[in-house]
Amino acid sequence: PKTIYLKDYQVPDYLVDSTDLHFELEPKATLVKSQLKIRRNPKAGQGLPPLLLDGIDLELLSIAIDGSILPEVSYQETLQGLSILVDKPEFILEIHNRINPEDNTSLEGLYLSNGMYCTQCEAEGFRKITFYPDRPDVMSKFTTTIVAPKDHPVLLSNGNQIDFGDCEDGRHFATWEDPFAKPSYLFALVAGDLENVEDTFTTSSGREVKLQIFTEAKNIGKCEHAMRSLKKAMSWDEEVYGREYDLDIFMIVAVDHFNMGAMENKGLNIFNSACVLASPETATDSAFQRIESIVGHEYFHNWSGNRVTCRDWFQLSLKEGFTVFRDAEFSADMNSRAVKRIEDVSLLRTNQFAEDAGPMSHPIRPDSYIEISNFYTLTVYEKGAEVVRMLHTLLGKEKFRKGSDLYFERHDGSAATCEDFILSMEDANQVNLTQFRHWYSQAGTPILEVTDSFDQATGRYSLKVSQSCPTRANQDKSLPLHIPIKIGLLDVDGNNSILNNEGDIEEVLEVTQPEQLFEFSGFREKPLPSLLRDFSAPVKVRYPYTGKQLIFLMRNDSDTFNRWDASQRLAFMALTQLQQDYRSGEALQLQPELIEAYRDVLKDSTLDPALVAEILRLPSEQSVAEMNDLIDAEAIVVARDFALKTLATALAPELLQRYTALDHQKPYSPNAKDIAERSLKNTCLSYLAATEKDDALNIVQKQFETAGNMTDSAAALSALINYGSAPKVDSAIQEFYQRWKDDTQVVELWLGLQSSSARNGTLANIKNLIKHPSFEIKNPNKVRAVLGGFANRNFKQFHKEDGSGFFFIAEQVVMLDKINPQIAARLVVPITRWQKYSDDLSGKMREALQGILDSGGLSKDVFEVVSKSIN
Ligand code: DPP
Numbered sequence: 001p002k003t004i005y006l007k008d009y010q011v012p013d014y015l016v017d018s019t020d021l022h023f024e025l026e027p028k029a030t031l032v033k034s035q036l037k038i039r040r041n042p043k044a045g046q047g048l049p050p051l052l053l054d055g056i057d058l059e060l061l062s063i064a065i066d067g068s069i070l071p072e073v074s075y076q077e078t079l080q081g082l083s084i085l086v087d088k089p090e091f092i093l094e095i096h097n098r099i100n101p102e103d104n105t106s107l108e109g110l111y112l113s114n115g116m117y118c119t120q121c122e123a124e125g126f127r128k129i130t131f132y133p134d135r136p137d138v139m140s141k142f143t144t145t146i147v148a149p150k151d152h153p154v155l156l157s158n159g160n161q162i163d164f165g166d167c168e169d170g171r172h173f174a175t176w177e178d179p180f181a182k183p184s185y186l187f188a189l190v191a192g193d194l195e196n197v198e199d200t201f202t203t204s205s206g207r208e209v210k211l212q213i214f215t216e217a218k219n220i221g222k223c224e225h226a227m228r229s230l231k232k233a234m235s236w237d238e239e240v241y242g243r244e245y246d247l248d249i250f251m252i253v254a255v256d257h258f259n260m261g262a263m264e265n266k267g268l269n270i271f272n273s274a275c276v277l278a279s280p281e282t283a284t285d286s287a288f289q290r291i292e293s294i295v296g297h298e299y300f301h302n303w304s305g306n307r308v309t310c311r312d313w314f315q316l317s318l319k320e321g322f323t324v325f326r327d328a329e330f331s332a333d334m335n336s337r338a339v340k341r342i343e344d345v346s347l348l349r350t351n352q353f354a355e356d357a358g359p360m361s362h363p364i365r366p367d368s369y370i371e372i373s374n375f376y377t378l379t380v381y382e383k384g385a386e387v388v389r390m391l392h393t394l395l396g397k398e399k400f401r402k403g404s405d406l407y408f409e410r411h412d413g414s415a416a417t418c419e420d421f422i423l424s425m426e427d428a429n430q431v432n433l434t435q436f437r438h439w440y441s442q443a444g445t446p447i448l449e450v451t452d453s454f455d456q457a458t459g460r461y462s463l464k465v466s467q468s469c470p471t472r473a474n475q476d477k478s479l480p481l482h483i484p485i486k487i488g489l490l491d492v493d494g495n496n497s498i499l500n501n502e503g504d505i506e507e508v509l510e511v512t513q514p515e516q517l518f519e520f521s522g523f524r525e526k527p528l529p530s531l532l533r534d535f536s537a538p539v540k541v542r543y544p545y546t547g548k549q550l551i552f553l554m555r556n557d558s559d560t561f562n563r564w565d566a567s568q569r570l571a572f573m574a575l576t577q578l579q580q581d582y583r584s585g586e587a588l589q590l591q592p593e594l595i596e597a598y599r600d601v602l603k604d605s606t607l608d609p610a611l612v613a614e615i616l617r618l619p620s621e622q623s624v625a626e627m628n629d630l631i632d633a634e635a636i637v638v639a640r641d642f643a644l645k646t647l648a649t650a651l652a653p654e655l656l657q658r659y660t661a662l663d664h665q666k667p668y669s670p671n672a673k674d675i676a677e678r679s680l681k682n683t684c685l686s687y688l689a690a691t692e693k694d695d696a697l698n699i700v701q702k703q704f705e706t707a708g709n710m711t712d713s714a715a716a717l718s719a720l721i722n723y724g725s726a727p728k729v730d731s732a733i734q735e736f737y738q739r740w741k742d743d744t745q746v747v748e749l750w751l752g753l754q755s756s757s758a759r760n761g762t763l764a765n766i767k768n769l770i771k772h773p774s775f776e777i778k779n780p781n782k783v784r785a786v787l788g789g790f791a792n793r794n795f796k797q798f799h800k801e802d803g804s805g806f807f808f809i810a811e812q813v814v815m816l817d818k819i820n821p822q823i824a825a826r827l828v829v830p831i832t833r834w835q836k837y838s839d840d841l842s843g844k845m846r847e848a849l850q851g852i853l854d855s856g857g858l859s860k861d862v863f864e865v866v867s868k869s870i871n
C-alpha cells in the first residue's frame, strides 16, 4: 500500500461547480447517475491534464461529456478510479454506475442498516457511491434526487426538499438541494420506514428552524433528550461563538450500524443509535451525557467543519480538535465543569498518552498516512482539543473569541488549514505563536520536571521547569514547546498565596525554554506548589511530592481538578509500591494514612458527590500501565486488586452509610446533581461488592431487583457479574436479557458488562457470546461491546500470561477485516503496544501480530496498524 504525504499536497486540477445526483435505490443494484459541472482549476497551472476521479467497488455503466457518450479510448479504469482524457476547460460530465448497498459491510459509502438505506462518506466513502474527485478541497453545490419503492416512505438528503412525488412505476421520489457548497464527505442520503419527532428553534436573528429526529418506530420514545440537547447546543453556539444555524431545517437520523459515533453531514446528521437514543429506563447517566455532547459536537461542526472545512485530511484536527474543545466547553457549561474536565483528562492520560508512546504515535497534524481512517484518533481529537484549549488559556476568553471570529470570517465557504487557524488567532490579537505551532508538528507527550527552592533570608521562592519530549518518532528533533502552566502556591494553612504585584493568586507560567526559572517573592515560609491547574497543558508533570503533601493538596487545593489529581498521584504512588512489593515477594500493605485520606473524602459532605466518586475510584489498570515504563500486567492486577479490597474492607461502614443516605427513590432526571449522587452511590456499591461479603452482595442484589433506572440497574449487574456467586450471576444475566432483549442499546450494554468481567473464565464466556443470537459481527456496536470490551476494558483477562487473549483477538481481527476493515483496525490496537510489556507478554503479542500479517490479503487499514507496530 502507498503512503500519502502532507508535503506532496497539490491543489486539485479540476473543480466541480455543481453536482447533480440521481439514485434509484435497490438493495443489490442501486443505479447512480451523476452530472458534474466541471471546470479547470485556474490555480492549478497550464494545459489540460487527465481528469482523475476516485472510485471503489463501482460498476461503471457509461460516461458522457456534454451529452456525448465517451468512447473507450478516452478513459481508463484504474485501481483507484477513473482517468479521463480532457480536451476543453469546462464541460458537463455525466456518469452512470451501479453499486450494491446490501453487500456493503464496510459501512462506508451507501449501505443498508435494518432495511434502511444510509450513507457514511467521511473520510473517503463517497468514492464508493460514484466516481468523483473525493477530496475535501473540492467543494460543490449538490442536488440529490432519490427514487425508491414506497415501503421506504422517508427520503432524505442534505439541504432543503425542493420536490417530491410519485413515479409512474409505483415508486416515489424526493429531490433535495443544498445551497451551500460542500465537499463530498459531507454528502448524506437516507431512505427508510422511519418516524420522527419534530420541534423548532428560533435563531437569534429570528429565523425559525425545523428540527427533526428520525428513527425506527419502536424507538420514537427515545428522542426527547437528543432534541433537548440540540436546542441547548444551538443557543450555546450563538451565545459563546456568535454562530447561528444557516438552513431552515436540521435533521438527525439514528442508525444501528455505524462505524463512528456520528457524522455532521450538512443539514442531515447521521448518528449511531447509541449516541442519540435514550430513555431513563434504558440509558445510563453516561449515555445521557454522551448524547448531549455528541449532539452538540455534530451541531457545532456546522461552522467548525462545514462552513469552514479542511483543505486535506492532514488538517483533520482543524475541525475535530476545535470541535471537541467546543463540545467539551458546552458540556462543562451544562453540567459539572470539574467532573467533565476530570473525565476528559482521564481519557487523555490513559489512552491518548499510550497512543503517543506507541507505534502509531503521530502529531495532531500527521505528516503521512496509508489509510486516513486510522487517523481518527485520540491524538487528533482529544490532544487536538487540548491544543486549542491551550490557545484559549494563553489568549484568554475575549481574545480567543476575536481569533475565532476572524477565522470564521476569513475562511467561510472554503477549505482551510491548521495554519490558517493559528494565523487568525495571531492576526486578531497581534500575538506571535511561532513556537506554539510545534504542537501541530511534534508527536509525543512532553514531560516537565519541576523542582523548587526557597530562600528564607530573602523570602524568595523559585520554580525550575525543564521540558523534554521523549518519543521514538522525535528522538533527534524534539523542539521546546510553548506550554502554559497554570499554578497556585499554597501556604501552610492551605490558602492560595498572592503571587505578584497585581495580587493574583493564580498565574499562567509560559514555559518556552528547555529549562526555565520562575521566581516569586514575599514568602515567610516555603509554599507548596499546585501545578498544572485545570490540566492547562497535555503534559506529564513530575514534582517530588511526598504522600503528606499530596494529602494536603487533596484536602485544601482550591483547584478542584488538582484535588483530584493529588488523589491520583497518591494512588499511583501506593500502587507502584505494591507492585514492587509483589515482585520482591514481600507482604502487601496499604499505608494507614492513605486509607484515612480516603475516609476523610468519603465522609466529607461538603464536597460534590461526583468529585468524591472520582477521587474514590482507583486509577484503572490501563492508566497504571501507561504510567509505567515497563508493564508487568500481573503485578498491576495484583496491586490494584489488593488496594481495592483493602480500601473496601477498611471503609465498609462509611461506604454503607453514604450508600444508604443516597439510596432514595426519586424520579429519574439526568441533571448534574442527580447524576453526581448516583455516581457516588454506585461507586460505594461497587466497593461494597468488592468485599464479597454476603450482606454487601445482598444490597447489590436488592438494587438489581428494584432499580428504577438503567444507571442503577447496570451498576448492580456489573457488581454482580464481577463479585456475585455463580448461580446468582447467571440468573441475573438471564433475567436482564429476557427483560431487555428487544432493546438494542440495552443489549449492547449487557454484552459489554459480560466481556469486561474480571472473573476467570471470561474468555470462554466471550466465545459463547459471539455465538449468542444477539451478537452480530456486522454490527460495530456489538463488536465494540464484546471484542472491544475484552481487549480495551478487561485488563486482567486480556493479559493472561498464556497469550490466549491476544491470539483470540488476532483471530477475530483477521476475520473481521474481510467484513469491516475500519473496525478491525481499531480492534488490533491493544496488541500493538507490545514494546512496553515485560518479555513473556510482549513475545506473545508479537506472535499474534505476526499471525495477522502472515494471514495475507489484509486491508490497508489493518496492514498499516500491524506493520507499523511490528517493524
Ligand atoms: N466527523 C465525525 C465526527 O467526529 C467523525 N466521523 O464528528
Ligand code: ZN
Binding pocket: 297, 301, 319, 320, 323
Ligand atoms: Zn467531529
